Amino acid sequence: MSQDSEYSEGDLRNTGMSLKHDREWDYELDRIVEAVEERDATKVGLQFPEGLKRRGPKVADDIRERVPDDVTVMLSGQPCYGACDLDTFLMKRTDVFVHFGHSPMKNTDKVIYVPLFSNVDVFPIMEESLAELDDPAENPDVGLVTTAQHMNRFEEMKAWLDERGYEVHTRKGDDRLTHEGQVLGCNYASADIDADQVLYVGGGKFHPLGLAMEHPDKNVVIADPVNNVVTVADTEKFLKQRYASVHKAMDAEKWGVIFCTKIGQGRWETAQEILEDNDDAYLITMDEVTPDRLRNFDMDAFVNTGCPRITTDDGPQFHKPMLTPGEYEIAVGNKPLDELSFDTFHGTW
């Protein structure tokens, strides 16, 4: 990016993303149509994450052209933020249910996962990122992680770093992840590697910020091929917000304990443990955890056992402090403040 170094973080002009057209995505229609035929399906459900929902009708058209007339294609209108967030209504009521944009959280015949790999070229920005990594002659150890969208290039990325003298450390974190080197917003087990620097290749700061929070001892270099920028993850603002929320919640008497009913976001035991220990805690069940929904409950603070990123990233939008289960333990005095850590999520659905 040497010739473009004046570009700001959000500039998409010279990135692969800005050149991408609908037809370049691979919706794996053959696989879907085959499943319709094999199962003699009459109902097909399609679920897209928020950013891709507008592509749904065209994909539905393409499928309808290739399947019998009596097949109904249904688009999920539910919000969707991950493989943890399946539209279970559609899943249960359709013969073929396709989830686009995420890799499998669990292998099951009930869901056809179409990951929608990105066709953006990651190597120019990886070249730029070398300036932020240690010289391999001095410290060759580097971790490598990416998101589902770029998983199709992961082996190439590894080889590319290897050729440049790095000892690349990778692992498949745990059952919640499909691939070696994959990270989710709530799971950075793939970065549990023996290196004090990690290269994250992918769009945005959502994932690398969580990564740096979960692994505060590691230097997290972000090679963002979508926004065409290299940065180093800085958790200061994030951490300050978390400490502020914990402090605000220390005076709370009435606690709302949120149990999220989304298929891959429920931590029932965690919720139960909080309730058993606290007579002023009330269990609230919901799928979408939003400021509007919680405003109806007259609580002093909330602890969210569901998606940790709603707690940490959307937290300031709620009318009362919202904490992760670990932060809750600090706020009620069960743990010291210096044990504040990032909340991660394990297991499948």
Add this chain to the structure above:
Amino acid sequence: MSQDSEYSEGDLRNTGMSLKHDREWDYELDRIVEAVEERDATKVGLQFPEGLKRRGPKVADDIRERVPDDVTVMLSGQPCYGACDLDTFLMKRTDVFVHFGHSPMKNTDKVIYVPLFSNVDVFPIMEESLAELDDPAENPDVGLVTTAQHMNRFEEMKAWLDERGYEVHTRKGDDRLTHEGQVLGCNYASADIDADQVLYVGGGKFHPLGLAMEHPDKNVVIADPVNNVVTVADTEKFLKQRYASVHKAMDAEKWGVIFCTKIGQGRWETAQEILEDNDDAYLITMDEVTPDRLRNFDMDAFVNTGCPRITTDDGPQFHKPMLTPGEYEIAVGNKPLDELSFDTFHGTW
């Protein structure tokens, strides 16, 4: 209300509502606790409509005091707008599921319905409403309807009108309704009576506006004991908005057909019929039908087979015109404009 005639419509100062305290509601705790004991329940789910959600924690406290320690009481954090809108997640996963604030839409052991009858005195405002009804000496026929909240006084209301010389016409509309004389936002079959005037006793204009739309030949007098005001339903603004939406949608090519997944709001056959007749129609499934969720879909117009009141009352908030199934038929040219009518909902869940 003669001495208070200067009060504006929304003034609550001298109404029963303004005097009401939490303890005056009957949450029927005995019935709930009995069910817990009988079923050896370990999980109790409580669902309140939006306006009553803040009372949930206190009701949970009262129940927890009276049941064994190992019973978990869960509050539904899902939005709730009627007996059509049960939290099926809680219903299926709790041993005792209590739905407050609405009368049963279907008799089932799965749900304990606690209607929460209002203790507001309806007779002062009914006295006022006589000025808007025909003189019984000239036209004694009057229909009488109310909402679930005031059902406990229905027989008294009938007797009160009868004593004043009226011939009171009432009926139980259909299976969707529990009581004679009951109306829902989507169902006015109880007003299908042989009288050209109907007295509606209840709070707000939501129900009587629908009533007047569904029965445009009848004079609908509103005796509102909550806001302490008598008015006559005027559908002009409502109708104008509907005509405007239909006109805007006449140029639409791509239609989003919404199938609502809420237990009592789905009209699958209606959605299917639209899809079969229109190749440019796309089925979208969702529970909450909100402007945010539909903004993700690049459609020219929407037809909502779910709750008609979201279509008509919230319609202007959506980015594209949203029509009821009947209005859709007009917009695509299958029916003439003068067949525009109010969309009602029948059957149970």
